[in-house]
Amino acid sequence: MTPHLPVSSHPAHHLLDALPPSPHHRRLRRRRRFCPPRPRASSSPSSLRCRAAAAAAPQPAAAAARTRVFVVSDLHTDYPENMEWVRRLAVRAGPPGAGEGFDALVVAGDVAETRDNFARTMEALRARFDAVFYVPGNHDLWLRREGGRYVDSMEKLTALLDACSELGVDTGPRTIGDLGIIPLFSWYHKSFDKEKDVNSVRVPSLEMACKDFHACQWPLDLGSDDEALALYFDKLNDKNNDAIEEVKKKSKQILTFSHFVPRQELCPEKRMLYYPNLPKVIGSDYLERRLRAIHDNAKDGAACHVFGHTHFCWDSVVDGIRYVQAPLAYPRERKRRINGGQGWLPFCVYRDGFNPEIYPAIWSDYYNKNRREPENTQLAPWVAKYFSKYYGPPVFAKQTESG
Numbered sequence: 001m002t003p004h005l006p007v008s009s010h011p012a013h014h015l016l017d018a019l020p021p022s023p024h025h026r027r028l029r030r031r032r033r034f035c036p037p038r039p040r041a042s043s044s045p046s047s048l049r050c051r052a053a054a055a056a057a058p059q060p061a062a063a064a065a066r067t068r069v070f071v072v073s074d075l076h077t078d079y080p081e082n083m084e085w086v087r088r089l090a091v092r093a094g095p096p097g098a099g100e101g102f103d104a105l106v107v108a109g110d111v112a113e114t115r116d117n118f119a120r121t122m123e124a125l126r127a128r129f130d131a132v133f134y135v136p137g138n139h140d141l142w143l144r145r146e147g148g149r150y151v152d153s154m155e156k157l158t159a160l161l162d163a164c165s166e167l168g169v170d171t172g173p174r175t176i177g178d179l180g181i182i183p184l185f186s187w188y189h190k191s192f193d194k195e196k197d198v199n200s201v202r203v204p205s206l207e208m209a210c211k212d213f214h215a216c217q218w219p220l221d222l223g224s225d226d227e228a229l230a231l232y233f234d235k236l237n238d239k240n241n242d243a244i245e246e247v248k249k250k251s252k253q254i255l256t257f258s259h260f261v262p263r264q265e266l267c268p269e270k271r272m273l274y275y276p277n278l279p280k281v282i283g284s285d286y287l288e289r290r291l292r293a294i295h296d297n298a299k300d301g302a303a304c305h306v307f308g309h310t311h312f313c314w315d316s317v318v319d320g321i322r323y324v325q326a327p328l329a330y331p332r333e334r335k336r337r338i339n340g341g342q343g344w345l346p347f348c349v350y351r352d353g354f355n356p357e358i359y360p361a362i363w364s365d366y367y368n369k370n371r372r373e374p375e376n377t378q379l380a381p382w383v384a385k386y387f388s389k390y391y392g393p394p395v396f397a398k399q400t401e402s403g
């Protein structure tokens with residue numbers, strides 16, 4: 001998710017952050033339990049792969065071969081530091097699938113704002129992993145730096161999926177070892193937010209806070225209705241129904257992934273957020289219904305969903321499904337040690353079975369220990385302080401005196 005207001009000078013660049021650094025955060029940073037792929041000797045960069053090569057994507061050579069799946073979201077490689085992070089990942093030594101094991105990477109959206117940076121990033125990742133999976137995020141569909149190259153964001157979506165096909169990046173379901181990996185298209189809708197609004201402060205409008213409303217362009221029949229876009233993107237998954245059933249039959253465990261958030265419990269409560277209306281632009285009920293149908297009847301510990309967008313690290317189990325967010329996020333967020341997890345990314349969620357250890361994630365750690373209180377709209381102290389500093393006194397002073 002973007003800080004959707006001018007960044008450098010406007011205080012609202014903190015809109016989507018939530019907590020100040022604390023000793024607890026520093027302890028979590030030190031808990032680096034999982035390592036990215038071991039550095040190897042550099043080899044020649046991968047070249048663009050033809051569509052036929054993408055169709056004949058490599059598989060783990062033998063059932064006994066070690067299969068690892070790493071996850072990451074929100075690469076935002078328009079930032080040079082983030083592109084450099086991608087380039088520092090170890091390049092694989094030989095052709096895909098020829099190594100001692102099989103390493104796949106799941107990229108849960110928001111790779112880059114321009115198609116060119118997107119292709120550069122995906123090509124670099126293909127040189128580093130035996131398989132790369134991807135679903136589009138909102139930033140990927142922005143048009144403001146494309147110089148009129150696309151009529152609308154749908155045309156750009158097609159261009160990105162074509163680029164994936166050429167580069168051998170998977171955008172459909174596939175089984176890797178015993179694991180079925182299923183990308184799910186999605187978009188957010190306001191009615192996803194079911195919790196009580198914070199009314200004690202004047203919150204900037206969605207149109208002001210969320211750049212998508214200006215940086216994306218949609219066909220007229222999709223742009224005006226709150227749920228039309230969410231439904232449109234959800235329906236894109238229908239074409240994969242048969243392939244999903246095939247993957248489910250062949251797999252012992254299933255990993256679904258999306259860019260957007262499937263459940264409101266996977267985002268901090270409004271009173272904790274610098275932008276309390278954030279839940280109106282992050283998630284989709286259609287997505288939750290779809291992934292739950294896929295994971296229906298899964299055995300304990302065999303269902304995982306990876307998402308992105310909010311830049312809050314997350315790892316928790318809700319109703320039998322493990323939900324993980326592992327965002328690279330913005331360089332400034334990593335500097336503040338709040339949301340991103342540079343030191344332990346990409347996160348190894350699977351090594352011949354889902355990794356039983358929980359990812360060190362500040363907010364899901366908090367909610368694993370504390371009950372959610374959506375009825376409580378009293379601002380957290382740091383949010384009350386922020387609003388008081390940048391937006392003047394609260395509308396109802398008594399409600400925000402403590403938090």
Ligand SMILES: [Fe+2]
Pocket residue numbers: 001002110137138139259308309310
């Ligand atoms: Fe996003």
